[in-house]
Amino acid sequence: MASNDLQVEIRNRVGILTLNRPEKRNALTLEMDAAIVANLKEFARSTEVGAVVLTGAGKGFCAGGDVGAMKARHESGEENLEEQIDRLRERHEVPWLLNTIPKVTIAAVNGAAAGAGLGIALSCDLRIASDQARFTTAFANIGYTGDFGTTWQLTRLVGPAKAKELFFLPDVINAEEAYHAGLVNRLVPHDRLMEETMAVAERIASGPLLSYRYMKANINAALTSDFRSMLDREAETQRRAGMSEDHREGVAAFLEKRPPVYKGR
Numbered sequence: 001m002a003s004n005d006l007q008v009e010i011r012n013r014v015g016i017l018t019l020n021r022p023e024k025r026n027a028l029t030l031e032m033d034a035a036i037v038a039n040l041k042e043f044a045r046s047t048e049v050g051a052v053v054l055t056g057a058g059k060g061f062c063a064g065g066d067v068g069a070m071k072a073r074h075e076s077g078e079e080n081l082e083e084q085i086d087r088l089r090e091r092h093e094v095p096w097l098l099n100t101i102p103k104v105t106i107a108a109v110n111g112a113a114a115g116a117g118l119g120i121a122l123s124c125d126l127r128i129a130s131d132q133a134r135f136t137t138a139f140a141n142i143g144y145t146g147d148f149g150t151t152w153q154l155t156r157l158v159g160p161a162k163a164k165e166l167f168f169l170p171d172v173i174n175a176e177e178a179y180h181a182g183l184v185n186r187l188v189p190h191d192r193l194m195e196e197t198m199a200v201a202e203r204i205a206s207g208p209l210l211s212y213r214y215m216k217a218n219i220n221a222a223l224t225s226d227f228r229s230m231l232d233r234e235a236e237t238q239r240r241a242g243m244s245e246d247h248r249e250g251v252a253a254f255l256e257k258r259p260p261v262y263k264g265r
Contacts, residue, residue, distance in 0.1 A: 003035035007057070013050040013205035014198060015043040015103075022058025027066040028116055030091070037093045044101040050205025050264060053197055054098070054124060055108035064115025064138060064148075088147060095123035095149035100220065102213035104204045108197040109184070112172075114138040119148025122157065125216060127183065128197045130190040133175040135183060140170045156223060157182055208246040209264035 007018040017039055019026035036054075043049045056062055079087065098105045098120065107113075107124040115138040121127055137154075139146045146167060154163040158181050166173075179187045188196040204212065214237035222230050241247055246262045253260035 003031050005029055005032040006035040006039070008035075008039055010046075010048060012198070012202050013048065014201040015039070015046070015049040015052045017052070017054045019054075019056045019062055022056075022060070024066060025060030025063035025112060026056040026058070026117070027063045028091075029066060030087075033091045033094050037097060040094075040097040040101055044097070044103055047264070049103060050207070050209055051201040052098075052101070052103050052105045053108055053201050054105065054120065055194070055197070056110055058111070060111040060117075061107070061109045061113040061133065062117025062120055063112060064117045092148065095119050095153075098123040099125075099149070100217075102216065103209070104201075104212055104216065106197060106201055106204075108193055109133040109135075109175075110190070110193055112136070115144075115150075116148035119146075119150040119153065122153035122183070123149050126185045126200070128186045128188060128193065128200065129175045129178065129184040130193040131175050131187060132190045133178070133184075134172050135175075135178045136172045137167050137170045140167065206262060208241075208244070208250065208260075208262045210244050210246055211241050214241055 005019070005021050007016075007020045009016040009018075017036060019028075019032065021027060021029070021032070040052070043052050104126065105124040106126045106128060107121040109121055109127055109129040111130070111132060112134045113121045114134075114136045118135055118137060121135075137146065137150060139150075151163070151167075154166060158166070162181065173181070175184065175187055178184045186196070186200075218230070218233060218237060221233060225233070245265050246260075249262060250260045
């Protein structure tokens, strides 16, 4: 699905989505959300895509929702409360898909990630941040409570006490603080952000994709499952992976002391 607000590219088996409203720090629009959802679904199905990178054009990653557009929409009276809730639930397909599609998703955070933009970054499997990146919940600044998965993700990444601090006191934290708090996996110089991100993405895209699919699903399930349930799940997915061509190739490469050549099946 094409959109002027979203650039889409596939490079070296990596699907790249670039939020493209630099003049608005890539604030989200309904059309942008719809395009992200459509392309994530396509990447999830595509045999040509092994990993997904999400980033922003210009100086910002994503400033969250477009506050001006939200104000105009609310004042228009075109939607009642229930319709507004339904619309936001539809938009929440963005963080849901980033978190659940069977491909590894990586946020290349090039600048400010605020509000819903923070939720999008946190919903990716990995976050690689420029040393110029900034992070804030921002919701309390305009009398909101949090959306796009920020409550769920922050509580699990930093714990309830720190999550409450970040929501109640929505100060902007820099990239180094975010890294030490566990919000960011890797911190890199700004001018090497996409080079470093693509190196990680291409490594994953050339790896055992079926294994990654099960790893991602298992870790997500572990957040809400008991130990016995996860042991049972691991038994099933381990043996499923053991039936794959990639497993046989990995074993052969190990014994022959050569790099494996995976096919993703």
